[in-house]
Amino acid sequence: MFIDSALEMEIHNILIISNQPEVSDKFIHLQEKDDWDIHFYKDSFSAIQYLKNNNDIHFIIFDEVCGPLDPFQLADYLISELSLNIPFIVVGEDVNEHKYVREGSLFLFVKKPLIKEKLAIIEQIIEENLIKEDNGSNEKSYSLNYLKTLSDNDEEFIQESLYVFKESVLDKLNECRESIKNKEFKNVRKIAHNIKPSFEMLENTRCKNICNTICYKATETEINGLFEILEEEYQKIVRELREDFPELA
Amino acid sequence: MKDRILIVEDNSMVVKSLHFKLTKDGYETVVASDGREALKVLKEQTFHLLITDLMLPFVSGIELIEFVKNNIPDLPIIVLSTSTQEEVIMDAFNLGVEDFITKPFSPNELSLRVRRTLQKK
Numbered sequence: 001m002f003i004d005s006a007l008e009m010e011i012h013n014i015l016i017i018s019n020q021p022e023v024s025d026k027f028i029h030l031q032e033k034d035d036w037d038i039h040f041y042k043d044s045f046s047a048i049q050y051l052k053n054n055n056d057i058h059f060i061i062f063d064e065v066c067g068p069l070d071p072f073q074l075a076d077y078l079i080s081e082l083s084l085n086i087p088f089i090v091v092g093e094d095v096n097e098h099k100y101v102r103e104g105s106l107f108l109f110v111k112k113p114l115i116k117e118k119l120a121i122i123e124q125i126i127e128e129n130l131i132k133e134d135n136g137s138n139e140k141s142y143s144l145n146y147l148k149t150l151s152d153n154d155e156e157f158i159q160e161s162l163y164v165f166k167e168s169v170l171d172k173l174n175e176c177r178e179s180i181k182n183k184e185f186k187n188v189r190k191i192a193h194n195i196k197p198s199f200e201m202l203e204n205t206r207c208k209n210i211c212n213t214i215c216y217k218a219t220e221t222e223i224n225g226l227f228e229i230l231e232e233e234y235q236k237i238v239r240e241l242r243e244d245f246p247e248l249a
Numbered sequence: 250m251k252d253r254i255l256i257v258e259d260n261s262m263v264v265k266s267l268h269f270k271l272t273k274d275g276y277e278t279v280v281a282s283d284g285r286e287a288l289k290v291l292k293e294q295t296f297h298l299l300i301t302d303l304m305l306p307f308v309s310g311i312e313l314i315e316f317v318k319n320n321i322p323d324l325p326i327i328v329l330s331t332s333t334q335e336e337v338i339m340d341a342f343n344l345g346v347e348d349f350i351t352k353p354f355s356p357n358e359l360s361l362r363v364r365r366t367l368q369k370k
């Protein structure tokens with residue numbers, strides 16, 4: 001029975017990128033967890049080499065002093081070149097502690113020194129994310145995390161931004177429909193590029209990916225179908241927003 | 250006197266966020282929603298930093314950067330880009346832009362890059 005459960009147990013790979021032994025040493029104890037495999041690298045390039053051959057990494061802990069790529073540059077590279085969207089924990093001397101989602105990737109910033117309590121929080125965050133990943137997500141079509149982080153929970157700013165989202169994306173989708181009708185596909189691609197960040201700011205990865213595909217990959221015959229899916233997704237987001245914020249209606 | 254930043258961007262949500270964050274950081278911002286409007290504003294007013302998208306209506310971001318480098322060489326430029334625009338970003342760097350930020354930007358990253366660019370002046 002134990003063998004069966006061990007065989008079924010999914011191993012979660014965590015990558016630690018740090019050239020400071022005093023930082024790496026803080027994470028050695030994570031190896032004691034049965035379902036966690038910890039890999040240590042001293043710079044982002046050697047981590048990339050590893051990731052090129054092993055794409056089942058679940059978390060990256062990045063020491064800010066490590067180069068040559070900074071955590072954002074590494075995350076961008078992983079998304080654009082290896083299609084890997086991996087959550088990051090960035091530890092550094094000069095960081096403001098906060099959680100932030102960028103391009104669908106979670107970034108958690110933790111200020112050094114890595115005292116026991118902070119290590120416990122890091123461990124908890126990783127565990128929560130792994131559980132979420134294992135269970136699959138059944139969440140809303142949008143999230144306010146980005147807008148909340150950006151504005152320090154400024155409700156007025158958030159409401160105004162949601163209104164801008166609703167109105168500006170609708171205008172662009174209408175423009176897009178006209179362009180498709182007139183077979184102006186270059187303009188359709190431009191519009192998709194323009195509205196992509198709006199979906200990203202509400203953390204809707206599906207719409208972001210559709211916009212990307214329309215922009216760079218879709219053939220002219222595929223564009224109409226993708227546009228219809230995008231429009232449906234937009235309607236779904238707006239429906240949920242109206243439920244949560246009746247004043248937007 | 251507050252440092253003045255010209256934001257050239259045609260996505261209203263991105264503009265709103267940039268304006269909010271930069272104003273909160275103590276800067277004065279002016280917004281142009283296309284390249285043509287940006288050129289007009291640049292000819293009439295003085296700025297300490299230009300933050301611009303690359304894909305703009307009427308006058309492209311690259312054309313705008315060329316104009317600045319030829320006519321207002323002391324004005325530093327930060328490019329707003331998406332991670333899929335590698336080639337265009339390289340073109341922008343070849344023209345001498347100081348830095349780039351990926352949309353949607355991290356609030357802390359924006360503050361840091363703007364501060365660093367303005368300090369380098």
